[in-house]
Amino acid sequence: MASTLRFPAELHLVHRSDDGDICVVAILYRFGDPDPFLILLKDYLSQLAKEACAGDAVPQVPLGI
Numbered sequence: 682m683a684s685t686l687r688f689p690a691e692l693h694l695v696h697r698s699d700d701g702d703i704c705v706v707a708i709l710y711r712f713g714d715p716d717p718f719l720i721l722l723k724d725y726l727s728q729l730a731k732e733a734c735a736g737d738a739v740p741q742v743p744l745g746i
Contacts (some may be wrong), residue, residue, distance in 0.1 A: 692722075 690710040697703050710716070 688709040689712055692708040692710070694706040694708070695703065696705075710719075
């Protein structure tokens with residue numbers, strides 16, 4: 682069922698288990714008070730942008746959760 686609701690930002694977290702199962706978690710954001718999770722994520726993404734990896738490498742961002 683498609684929804685007509687729209688949000689200013691949407692974050693998808695994708696996990697693939699060793700046996701190939703996939704889980705996707707969508708987090709929908711509205712404008713409001715600062716979100717500590719987004720602040721943490723922004724810091725790690727800034728670090729990741731400075732790193733390089735091989736074309737076949739799977740990028741991983743440890744969130745410390």
